Amino acid sequence: MSALEIHRLRKEFVDARTGEVVPALEEVSFGIGRGEFVAVLGPSGCGKTTLLNIVAGFERQTAGTVEVNGEPVEGPSPERGVVFQHFALFPWKTVLGNVLFGLRMRGVPRREREPVARRFLELVGLAGFERKFPHELSGGMQQRLGVARVLANEPAIMLMDEPFGSLDAQTRRTLQVELMTIVEASRPTVFFVTHDVEEAVFLADRIVVLSSRPGRVREIVPVPLGRPRYWRAVLESPDFRRTAGHLMDLLAGGEPSVQDDPDSA
Numbered sequence: 127m128s129a130l131e132i133h134r135l136r137k138e139f140v141d142a143r144t145g146e147v148v149p150a151l152e153e154v155s156f157g158i159g160r161g162e163f164v165a166v167l168g169p170s171g172c173g174k175t176t177l178l179n180i181v182a183g184f185e186r187q188t189a190g191t192v193e194v195n196g197e198p199v200e201g202p203s204p205e206r207g208v209v210f211q212h213f214a215l216f217p218w219k220t221v222l223g224n225v226l227f228g229l230r231m232r233g234v235p236r237r238e239r240e241p242v243a244r245r246f247l248e249l250v251g252l253a254g255f256e257r258k259f260p261h262e263l264s265g266g267m268q269q270r271l272g273v274a275r276v277l278a279n280e281p282a283i284m285l286m287d288e289p290f291g292s293l294d295a296q297t298r299r300t301l302q303v304e305l306m307t308i309v310e311a312s313r314p315t316v317f318f319v320t321h322d323v324e325e326a327v328f329l330a331d332r333i334v335v336l337s338s339r340p341g342r343v344r345e346i347v348p349v350p351l352g353r354p355r356y357w358r359a360v361l362e363s364p365d366f367r368r369t370a371g372h373l374m375d376l377l378a379g380g381e382p383s384v385q386d387d388p389d390s391a
């Protein structure tokens with residue numbers, strides 16, 4: 127069974143000022159397998175965040191279905207954990223306290239909470255930092271804490287909406303590598319929204335490309351790269367260049383060409 131199944135999803139917004147119906151997503155269908163990392167890529171305004179919000183249960187679709195582990199999404203749930211762009215940590219809680227909070231909310235018995243929290247902090251490389259506060263951590267460590275907090279809830283799927291969107295290029299690369307390390311160690315199912323082609327190819331197993339508004343699935347592109355992945359080697363790989371080129375063609379709205387021509391890389 128897939129972790130996530132989206133079937134013929136449509137979303138319309140009504141413009142509050144004019145009353146006009148604005149289609150944001152149209153006929154979107156795809157699935158994500160357990161342990162798979164899928165990036166959703168598309169131009170600004172194509173509906174990526176809207177799609178993530180529907181999967182998270184923050185928004186309701188106009189038509190179509192969204193199922194997580196075979197159950198329709200009816201509202202927000204810890205089984206669909208969201209890692210926000212600014213990691214949404216509690217600044218007044220310690221590193222350990224940030225992870226414990228979600229476990230308490232989920233009703234995990236008090237005795238079991240701390241060992242679980244410590245296990246996930248260790249997974250993301252934060253063992254030894256349990257008593258620190260978020261402001262004492264680097265940006266990368268804060269991200270890892272945000273990820274640990276979501277993973278400790280053992281979600282069916284982890285949702286990430288442009289988590290590196292506001293960062294400089296070098297920090298972005300570092301955080302992508304850190305996320306990659308965690309993903310390769312624990313294999314969560316991930317739904318990752320981005321408009322960055324290289325980021326999508328570096329991180330994902332498959333990439334769902336949405337067309338501009340209303341967002342439709344233009345193509346689902348498999349990433350032909352093994353794991354573990356390292357930026358330097360990935361950037362030099364012909365498969366990476368070919369896939370990135372094909373995605374750029376798709377985003378430009380032109381005729382895809384590079385993928386069809388194996389000699390062009």
Ligand SMILES: Nc1ncnc2c1ncn2[C@@H]1O[C@H](COP(=O)(O)OP(=O)(O)OP(=O)(O)O)[C@@H](O)[C@H]1O
Pocket residue numbers: 139140141148149150168169170171172173174175176177321339
């Ligand atoms: N609450 C809302 N009311 C009306 N229109 C909305 C609402 N939320 C989103 N939209 C519209 O739906 C479309 C899709 O928006 P969305 O934020 O999902 O796109 P996006 O692909 O995530 O964009 P970006 O990459 O710029 O973040 C946009 O045209 C947006 O203006």
